[in-house]
Amino acid sequence: MSKIRFFIALWVSKLAIIALKITKHAGTNFPGIVALKICPMFLKYAKKPEKIIAVTGTNGKTTVSNMLLDILTLDGYNVLNNKAGSNINTGIAASLIYGMTVFGKCKHRIGVFEIDERSALRIFPYLKPDYMLITNLSRDSIMRNAHPEYIANLLSLYIPNSTKLILNADDLISSAVAPENDRVYFGIDKMKGDLNKCINLINDIQICPVCNHKLEYEYLRYNHIGKAYCPSCDFKAPEYDFTGFNVDLDKMFIDVKDKDGIGSYKLLNESVFNIYNVVSAVAVLRTMGYSHDKIEKFFRKLEIVESRFEETKYGSRTLYKLLAKEKNAFATTRVFDYISTMEGDKEIILMNSCQGDMHHWSENTCWLYDCDFEFLNQDNIKNIILCGPRRFDHRLRLLLAGVPEEKLSFAEKEVEAPSKLKLFENDNIYVLYGTDSLNLGNKVSAMVRKLLKDKADKFEKRGTSRD
Amino acid sequence: MIKVEILFPEICNLYGDLQNIDYLKKSSDEIEIVEDNLVDEPYFLNNVPDLIYMGTLTEKSQNFAIEKLRPYRKRLMELIESGVHFLITGNALEIFGTEIIDDNLTKEEGLEIFPFMAKRNMMNRFNSLYLGDFDTDDLNNTKIKIVGYKSQFTQGYFLKNYNTNLSGDLGYMFDTERGTGLNPEIMEEGLRYKNFMGTYLLGPFLILNPPFTKWLLKKLGCENIALAFEEAALKAYNIRVAEYSEPDRGFTY
Numbered sequence: 001m002s003k004i005r006f007f008i009a010l011w012v013s014k015l016a017i018i019a020l021k022i023t024k025h026a027g028t029n030f031p032g033i034v035a036l037k038i039c040p041m042f043l044k045y046a047k048k049p050e051k052i053i054a055v056t057g058t059n060g061k062t063t064v065s066n067m068l069l070d071i072l073t074l075d076g077y078n079v080l081n082n083k084a085g086s087n088i089n090t091g092i093a094a095s096l097i098y099g100m101t102v103f104g105k106c107k108h109r110i111g112v113f114e115i116d117e118r119s120a121l122r123i124f125p126y127l128k129p130d131y132m133l134i135t136n137l138s139r140d141s142i143m144r145n146a147h148p149e150y151i152a153n154l155l156s157l158y159i160p161n162s163t164k165l166i167l168n169a170d171d172l173i174s175s176a177v178a179p180e181n182d183r184v185y186f187g188i189d190k191m192k193g194d195l196n197k198c199i200n201l202i203n204d205i206q207i208c209p210v211c212n213h214k215l216e217y218e219y220l221r222y223n224h225i226g227k228a229y230c231p232s233c234d235f236k237a238p239e240y241d242f243t244g245f246n247v248d249l250d251k252m253f254i255d256v257k258d259k260d261g262i263g264s265y266k267l268l269n270e271s272v273f274n275i276y277n278v279v280s281a282v283a284v285l286r287t288m289g290y291s292h293d294k295i296e297k298f299f300r301k302l303e304i305v306e307s308r309f310e311e312t313k314y315g316s317r318t319l320y321k322l323l324a325k326e327k328n329a330f331a332t333t334r335v336f337d338y339i340s341t342m343e344g345d346k347e348i349i350l351m352n353s354c355q356g357d358m359h360h361w362s363e364n365t366c367w368l369y370d371c372d373f374e375f376l377n378q379d380n381i382k383n384i385i386l387c388g389p390r391r392f393d394h395r396l397r398l399l400l401a402g403v404p405e406e407k408l409s410f411a412e413k414e415v416e417a418p419s420k421l422k423l424f425e426n427d428n429i430y431v432l433y434g435t436d437s438l439n440l441g442n443k444v445s446a447m448v449r450k451l452l453k454d455k456a457d458k459f460e461k462r463g464t465s466r467d
Numbered sequence: 468m469i470k471v472e473i474l475f476p477e478i479c480n481l482y483g484d485l486q487n488i489d490y491l492k493k494s495s496d497e498i499e500i501v502e503d504n505l506v507d508e509p510y511f512l513n514n515v516p517d518l519i520y521m522g523t524l525t526e527k528s529q530n531f532a533i534e535k536l537r538p539y540r541k542r543l544m545e546l547i548e549s550g551v552h553f554l555i556t557g558n559a560l561e562i563f564g565t566e567i568i569d570d571n572l573t574k575e576e577g578l579e580i581f582p583f584m585a586k587r588n589m590m591n592r593f594n595s596l597y598l599g600d601f602d603t604d605d606l607n608n609t610k611i612k613i614v615g616y617k618s619q620f621t622q623g624y625f626l627k628n629y630n631t632n633l634s635g636d637l638g639y640m641f642d643t644e645r646g647t648g649l650n651p652e653i654m655e656e657g658l659r660y661k662n663f664m665g666t667y668l669l670g671p672f673l674i675l676n677p678p679f680t681k682w683l684l685k686k687l688g689c690e691n692i693a694l695a696f697e698e699a700a701l702k703a704y705n706i707r708v709a710e711y712s713e714p715d716r717g718f719t720y
């Protein structure tokens with residue numbers, strides 16, 4: 001009976017794919033939604049690739065899944081994946097539908113799936129990854145994710161026993177997930193810019209899991225990411241099986257060593273987040289049996305240039321468009337920290353309010369007090385433009401962070417923000433938008449771009465007429 | 468000096484809760500902060516602080532806090548009965564109740580100070596905005612409008628006919644206008660007994676509610692009460708109160 005149901009679901013969703021194509025509709029997850037509606041056990045009966053690699057975690061899962069997908073494709077596999085769809089059960093179902101013939105046979109030998117860290121319950125009873133990478137777990141949306149310990153518990157409960165885990169030893173929260181499972185650890189040795197004490201507001205694991213004394217760190221990158229040990233007992237973070245070291249940001253390379261040797265890998269960008277992404281991808285591929293030699297070659301061919309921002313230069317001024325996920329203090333802090341390291345005069349348009357909450361609900365602003373706005377208290381940050389309905393909450397937060405009132409400008413609507421720019425010589429302008437305000441981010445950036453272009457054109461004209 | 472004791476900031480620090488005390492400190496130089504940790508003797512054991520604060524924590528950490536505080540239950544009762552101020556936000560409130568019953572039927576016994584229990588369902592996160600009133604208990608019966616956020620896995624219940632050792636009457640902290648009370652069936656929010664104040668409202672509660680914070684500082688004996696960035700805090704507060712009072716504003720989801 002359930003098999004019949006499964007096939008009906010498969011065929012109807014296949015027809016849905018055809019219908020979407022004919023009517024030129026997007027809707028990558030739609031077939032998955034249809035299939036799960038008809039057959040709630042669809043994921044159980046769907047034929048899967050022989051080998052499955054899953055990637056989850058709070059940050060970096062999309063980047064690393066794409067890296068693995070590209071590399072396995074370079075190796076000649078036709079890799080089943082959910083890159084185009086969502087990372088929850090409907091997205092996984094949709095990609096399995098695309099991957100099956102009408103007779104329900106899977107056309108792929110290997111699959112790489114990015115999996116939402118909260119969807120374990122709905123996915124893992126049916127999809128049993130051979131390898132699973134957990135990039136890291138950190139504080140995210142208070143309303144959906146509660147706290148990282150909650151997510152770690154969910155994963156521990158639902159990850160299949162047979163799955164081999166590839167874990168970040170520099171993150172005590174995710175590295176402790178599913179303790180019974182077979183596992184390997186990656187991490188990055190001490191590097192330039194490391195701290196030995198947490199300077200961030202969020203620090204989600206402060207006590208030793210054995211004796212409750214305060215943990216200390218041999219080195220610390222940000223929040224709780226670093227090499228922890230307990231000064232009161234012999235607890236320490238897991239030893240690395242795959243160690244990133246010799247980070248060279250001039251040549252953009254990192255070495256990764258393990259018991260069989262060393263490889264040298266191209267970095268995609270200079271952020272610590274992304275250095276971890278590279279090391280974690282190497283750890284997955286090494287665990288799958290690829291040699292350093294082979295992975296190095298793949299990395300050299302990788303086309304993805306993972307840019308952290310969109311940068312446009314007009315004359316002496318530069319516009320940076322940056323994604324800072326709204327209601328995500330951890331990710332936004334990384335963006336603030338990054339801006340604080342940049343040189344020159346800076347102006348910021350802060351528009352990462354939750355647009356979805358604006359009209360019928362009101363944003364839960366707790367995240368403002370988890371997020372290190374203190375990074376914006378800096379001499380060369382000269383103007384911060386606050387906009388949207390939460391602008392007065394942002395103002396109070398910035399004042400408490402020590403930013404003087406004179407540096408704050410206000411615009412009721414986001415589109416009015418560019419007119420508040422002061423446009424200094426050699427100005428660097430940062431437009432910070434959230435996933436909820438992608439279109440608005442584009443619109444405001446386009447307006448700023450026009451302002452900068454006009455100003456540069458005028459300057460050029462003046463210059464030529466003087467000649 | 469006014470001594471504010473923070474219980475276990477190394478675990479009771481979710482959602483910006485600790486910024487509440489930071490705000491008090493920024494608002495008055497009469498405030499002195501003492502931090503307790505899980506491995507040393509708490510300050511209140513041999514001293515009488517002016518305010519004890521405890522913020523939101525994870526479910527596992529709730530157990531740590533309960534086990535740490537259990538040997539000091541009698542002392543805590545003594546301090547509460549003698550009128551020491553307590554401000555307890557988020558699920559830290561549950562630690563002072565009788566028990567926390569999990570949906571998978573595990574049970575964690577609380578400090579059993581108040582006849583109050585929590586039912587927890589880890590698959591169901593409950594989120595709400597909040598608008599309510601706080602009774603200052605002064606001669607004019609002045610009420611302070613309260614705004615805030617709730618985000619929790621639990622619902623709270625008063626236990627009737629529970630034999631407590633309390634010398635006075637147990638009340639609640641806020642009258643709910645919009646949003647929900649301790650559980651979906653009642654409009655009362657939080658727990659108030661003498662100067663013990665516990666609420667499920669979490670995050671930067673004192674920053675969101677400058678009138679309440681001024682009232683609290685006065686109660687604690689602060690002489691110069693000008694909040695840090697008071698004008699900015701009041702402006703944000705007034706906007707929020709107006710927003711939450713709009714009839715078509717959604718409150719739970």
Ligand SMILES: [Zn+2]
Nearest residue numbers: 208211230233
């Ligand atoms: Zn220890």
